[in-house]
Amino acid sequence: MxxxxxxxxxxxxxxxxxxxxxxxxxxxxxxxxxxxxxxxxxxxxxxxxxxxxxxxxxxxxxxxxxxxxxxxxxxxxxxxxxxxxxxxxxxxxxxxxxxxxxxxxxxxxxxxxxxxxxxxxxxxxxxxxxxxxxxxxxxxxxxxxxxxxxxxxxxxxxxxxxxxxxxxxxxxxxxxxxxxxxLDESSLRDDAFGFYWTEGRGGLGWARDATPTFKGGSTVGIPSPPAVWLPSSEPGRKIVVPCVEDGEALQGFDRGWTAAADLGRRNGPRWKLVGNAxxxxxxxxxxxxxxxxxxxxxxxxxxxxxxxxxxxxxxxxxxxxxxELTEFPRLEPYTHLLELLDVDNARPLSHRAANGFWSRLQEGNLGRHSGFRADIAEHVEVASTATLPPPPGRE
Missing domain, CATH: 3.40.50.150 (Vaccinia Virus protein VP39)
Structure with missing residues (x-):
């Protein structure tokens, strides 16, 4: 080929x-x-x-x-x-x-x-x-x-x-x-929800027990990964962003697949590579x-x-x-999001990002899932009064 x-x-x-x-x-x-x-x-x-x-x-x-x-x-x-x-x-x-x-x-x-x-x-x-x-x-x-x-x-x-x-x-x-x-939606869990923190007015990309589509770009102009809401986590860790190795795994690659392009910085090319794959x-x-x-x-x-x-x-x-066909030709065994996500290595969404998302969210009627808006507001407050330590390693 x-x-x-x-x-x-x-x-x-x-x-x-x-x-x-x-x-x-x-x-x-x-x-x-x-x-x-x-x-x-x-x-x-x-x-x-x-x-x-x-x-x-x-x-x-x-x-x-x-x-x-x-x-x-x-x-x-x-x-x-x-x-x-x-x-x-x-x-x-x-x-x-x-x-x-x-x-x-x-x-x-x-x-x-x-x-x-x-x-x-x-x-x-x-x-x-x-x-x-x-x-x-x-x-x-x-x-x-x-x-x-x-x-x-x-x-x-x-x-x-x-x-x-x-x-x-x-x-x-x-x-x-x-x-x-x-896909049998009733088989999905309620312990993790993916969404686009770069949205808020026109869409969220809301995904239960999954992330929305990884993209090579976003409305904020950078190839940003979706965030994940973890309702049961402690304050300050309820809204996190997956590491790029999670992104590779969510695309079916081995973790570290894009390491050859690592520039050693958060906004390097790896997320765009994963989003376009x-x-x-x-x-x-x-x-x-x-x-x-x-x-x-x-x-x-x-x-x-x-x-x-x-x-x-x-x-x-x-x-x-x-x-007439569905979008699911097969149904391979499903990996639940928290079975794949390296939560300990996922960084909290920054105060700047969370605050901007919260401002946009309040302008519309999106994000009405029970508890979601309250946890976003809490995350903004916690992030504004304390430095949320990044997880071990880098994105």
Missing amino acids: AGLFAGIGGIETGLRRAAGDQMETVMLCESWTPAQQVLEAHFPDVELQPDVASLSCLPERLDLVAAGFPCTDLSQAGRTAGIRGAQSGLVAHLFDVLRLADQRGDRLPWLLIENVPNMLTLDRGEAMAYLVKELGHLGYRWAYRVVDSRFTGVPQRRRRVLLLASRTEDPRAVLFADDTPG VTVGVAQWVGERILTPGVFDGESIPWIRKGGWPTAAWGDGDAVWKV
Whole structure:
């Protein structure tokens, strides 16, 4: 396989876990230096190209190309400039190198694309329309599905679109063969709640027994991790921020995965690297199904574009069919948030951050879960009268 827009190798790591020696990564392409440092640490013998815009060709005889292209212009947390934006528009180079591979007679069996669900609705779904149009020109049948990373057992509510395409294989047998009724919310615990402390007016990203989606940026302009409310903890420790190693684990990586990019400061690049990554278990599921396809026998409903796209669909030529599926193809054993979170190494949310969040929270009607607002107010008071000692180690 080759990985374009490789980030820190989430897709490649997941496929490697699924396929073992059957999957060899022969080329990676990534432009950001900190991400390159991580890739060099974990894929030391793999060719690393520095820029997809200058990539002249793909390696020969590939079985799969993965492209988790930038969501910067597509996500609600980003600029929402759309598929023509400076960053998300880089996906055009993917189709350029695929056409070049065609010209030399090297036809690719599988193409895997990953991005945010907002691409289905932004600009009336223009991003997805562009992708499937390009795939149609190349003769691919395609299928896509929105999935929630919690199906892999990690306590992070992270919704992503997986788009799989092939000329010779049926992508529906990979993406649609598995489905469950979804996560049983009654099985979740009430001892930890994740939320965005950078919000307060328009949203909280509220997540019971989980964190909301990790993001590469935030409304305060920095790649900030969510906070976690621990109702039963002592005052001053009820509102904490996970350490970056927790973030790595919540994305399915080994702890310390991004250490090669550590600059030794709190606002270094590691959280942005983690926030932009693909959850490893999601890619692992795709890899397992590519190796052992299932059977899709569900109903397909002809669909004509009138705006945003459905959460699951497939297409062949100019025709598109909608499919009714949940965002939980499987239900791996769930890791409760406090089973994963290193509470002792999680720093309390600072007074400045907590006070700003509390001010925004009081301007709206959000955060009404029993006890939450009282604990935020308490945390602001405690943090204002005492220096909350950081936990051992650094973020």
